[in-house]
Amino acid sequence: MAIIRAEIGKRDQETKEAIIAELTDVLVKYGSPRENTHVLLYEVSYDNWAKGGVTYNNRKRAQESS
Amino acid sequence: MAIIRAEIGKRDQETKEAIIAELTDVLVKYGSPRENTHVLLYEVSYDNWAKGGVTYNNRKRAQESS
Amino acid sequence: MAIIRAEIGKRDQETKEAIIAELTDVLVKYGSPRENTHVLLYEVSYDNWAKGGVTYNNRKRAQESS
C-alpha cells in the first residue's frame, strides 16, 4: 500500500500524468499493489513556497536582477 | 483533540458542511472535545489524483469507452 | 474517492477501529465508494501538539496546578 503526495510547481497535464505513472511504478516495483498505490499532486504557487525564508518567485527575481 | 483532513472530490457547500459536521461527531463521540475538533476539506482535482498510476478522470474515460 | 487523515491523541486499537469505521461511513454516505475510502490515523504526542503556543500536556499541567 502506498499514498504518495507530491508538492510540485505548475505542470501541464501530460507531464503530471507521466509523473504519476512513474512514481506509481517505483512503489509497485518495491511491493505496493498497483491498485493500492495512490498519487496526489499538489501544484503549489511559488509565491507560497519558500526556501531560506524567501519565496521561490522572489529568489528567481533576485537571481535575474543580479 | 483531533484534526481531520479529508481529501475528497468536488462537492457542493451543503454536502461539505454535512460531511464536516458528521466527521466531527465521530471524533467527539470517541472523546475529542468538540471545540478542539477541527476539520479541513481538500477538494482535489481528479486530474491530479490517481490510483494504479492512472488519474481518476482517465480511469473514468477508459471505463466509459470500454 | 476520499482519503481521511486524522491526527488524534493516543487511543486503544478498538477505539481506533471504531473511529476508522465511522469516519469511512460518513464519506461513503456522501458518495465516496467504500473501497476507495481510505483512513490513516496519526497518534500525535501531546508533547508535540500545541494550541495557543503551549503543548496540550503543559496546558493540562497548568490546569491541574491552578
Add this chain to the structure above:
Amino acid sequence: MAIIRAEIGKRDQETKEAIIAELTDVLVKYGSPRENTHVLLYEVSYDNWAKGGVTYNNRKRAQESS
C-alpha cells in the same frame, strides 16, 4: 532541516512573505540550516475549514447575527 506547512486564511502577498521569513527565522534559530528550511503556505477557504463541526464562515455568520 525543516519543512513548515502552515494552513492559514487568505492573506496578501506582503503578509505571506513576512510570515514565511519569520517562521524560517524561528527554525534557523533552533538549528535548522537556512537553505534547508522550507515553508509552504496553504490558504484554506473558511468554507472548507471548521471547528466544532461548523465552518469558520458559518461561525462568523452566527456570531454576527446573534
Add this chain to the structure above:
Amino acid sequence: MAIIRAEIGKRDQETKEAIIAELTDVLVKYGSPRENTHVLLYEVSYDNWAKGGVTYNNRKRAQESS
C-alpha cells in the same frame, strides 16, 4: 522544486533508500532540480491505516481466515 511524502508500510532501510532514490529520479527527470527535490517516507502501521473502513491488518486476517 518538489517535496514527495510517501506513506508506506514498514520497509527495511535498503529498500527505503532505493525508493527514495527512484522517486527523486522521477521528479528530476521532469524538471525538479535534484538538490531541491525532497522525499519523506512515513511508515504507517497497518493497524492505523484502513481501506473500506477496515484496517489493512484486519483485512489480511479476514483474508487468511476465509
Add this chain to the structure above:
Amino acid sequence: MAIIRAEIGKRDQETKEAIIAELTDVLVKYGSPRENTHVLLYEVSYDNWAKGGVTYNNRKRAQESS
C-alpha cells in the same frame, strides 16, 4: 486561524516548546487568534528524509568520509 505542521529532526522537549511558542507568536502577530493557532511537530528520522535522492544520514556519512 492557523495550523502549523513542522517536520524537523529530533529535538529535546525544551527546544520543541520554544519552537512551538515562537512559531505561534509569528502567526498571532499576523492576525491568527492565539487560541486558534495550532502547532504540530513531526520529528522525522534522517533515515527517512532525503534531499537530492540521498537520506540526510547518508549525506552526513558521505561528508564525514570525504
